[in-house]
Amino acid sequence: MVYTKPHIFKPLRTDVLTVTPWLAPIIWEGTFNVDILNEQFRQRNTTVGLTVFAIKKYVVFLQQFLETAETYFMVGHRVKYYIFTDRPEAVPNITLKEGREIIPIRVQNYPRWQEISMRRMEMLNHYAQQRFISEVDFLVCVDADMRFSDHVGVEILSTVFGTIHPSFYAAERQAFTYERRPTSKAYIPQDEGDFYYIGAFFGGTVAEVYKLTEKCHKDIMADKNKSIEAVWQEESHLNKYFVYHKPTKILSPEYLWDNSLGNPKFLKKKRFLAVPKNHAAIRNKRNSNLK
Template identity: 55%
Template sequence: MWGVHTLCTQGGQHTLCTGATHGRSVPILPLCCDSFFHPPLSFLPLPLSFLCPFLSFICLFLSFLCLFLSSASFFPLPFSFFHLPLSFICLFLFFLLCLFFASFFFLCFMSFFLSFFLLCLSFFLSFFCAFLTFLFAFLLPLFFFHLPTDVMMVTPWLAPIVWNGTFDIDILNAQFHKRDVHIGLTVFALKKYTVFLENFIETAEKYFMVGHKVHYYVFTDRPQDIPSLSLAEGRTLDVTEVTSYKRWQDVTMRRMQIISENCLQRFIFEVDYLVCADVDMIFSDHVGVEILSDVFAAIHPGFFQANRKKFTNERRPRSHGFIPKDEGDYYYTGLASFCHNAMMADKVKKWRYFLYYKPTKVLSPEYVWNNYYGSSVYVPSKRFVHVEKDYVRIRSD
């Protein structure tokens, strides 16, 4: 039979007396009377004393739920409730609530030292959970996940944007083999830039259009410096001597003219697709027929997350290349977009270039990356990368 609980003191020991025992004393554990902070048991009403641990458990549950949602928002799942800064704030607030109810309850019923320990433990759990959030939200996707999240897969004009994992290369290779396509790759090795050519061709043999017929077109002012290179079956190298210029601005403009002239005279008859690249780059991963289309262009790695107003396009209204700040969809790498446009323009209407012609396929920044911009969780695979160099030394005569 249950009775009314009362608190008795006999010989310095706290005992619990009930009506059912007719005044007999039953010893219980000491409650640390020597603590310098110890409120009496009657400090809290009985319903609230049961409510505190229950609320603490609820807060703890919500904290881990917040951790799960914050980590899930960075995984390819159909829901996303929290981003990284908000998840940190929510975790900390939930654990502060848990800390308040837990410490408030134990300060009323146990010793001060145990309560202080629980206080420190709560703070430790708060920071530990925040660390787990950072781990799930940033580090794990960086090292273990290769499909980009929160990036555009299709342009506003419904052209595909090629990212790693968005295509089946075996199916594409089978289709292009049936057509027996020939791919041209143009590269300019002028002045001291000839030192980059050997590494460029060697990495291209390893990663560029493997299994397909490729024609390398090398334009140089120093043909005697071109090394002898071993090529796979079905791949050829053609070296053409061109005149160089003192200023690099003139070299760049002359390069565009040379490409246009050869599109009309040679490329139209020798290759089906033309890819233009800089010699001071290397292939570090496979670049295949997934990039080929009527007109394709690569997004500049330094501007793929930037607002269009920050694009460094020509802003002078009197210029033929003028592009207003409120126009332009993406910022493309200059030579790659020009090169194939020139070839297609010569096929349709000679010497007419499509300034605002939309590309039928857009390549993600992984196809023309520069380590100057560091790493990005959105670009786990760097297929075509700029080589680090000393511009002052390499451009000096």
């Protein structure tokens, strides 16, 4: 392979943090060579599972989600798209590259979108043990109301990874919207925490995602038994988990961005973008006007 030699005294990025205090890399454009990484993961014969939940009207996002994933996600590698949905018949039939497969998984619907959000940890935990462990090496868990807009490849894969929330990349701890009520299992004290992670993009090996989702689900149900719901549902519990179980790799805001937040200079790529939508229309089953 032909590539530029790395230099000890010439760091590839000096404008952003590229490694955490616990020595986990933070992935930005310019910090990795995708050709080297692709070869490493091909030698390991890696298969990646991409999980997405399309409950109720969220199936309307699947066409664009899957088409853009075929263009940008794990190009050249085997991928299984696990689509959790209450409407398997609505999953679009798109042309896939060799070695890639769409697998609809029928799941229960819930009246409240908050309940659907929290139950994702339970469903991921169940299928990690029952199915994913024998079918894929890594799981990437994302939201459906997104589109891929640039390369997202094996550079993201690690034992367990999270993604810095695009609204909090420069915020101090006190500004993080952690769960601050001590009565909740998601509680994080004011003087703890490293980053605020978004619940819409996390993953790792199947075994580690199983551990993560098991802990989050148990804590969600413990809260539920006390009539408590964390401020940001499963995202609050994910952040609590990452305070005490540090991720081995962190994805920069390149990997989940919202164009309404502008175009900061440090952001060289926008790899996974939020799709503009009317939240009320999507979440309210009685309202059929999607915008």
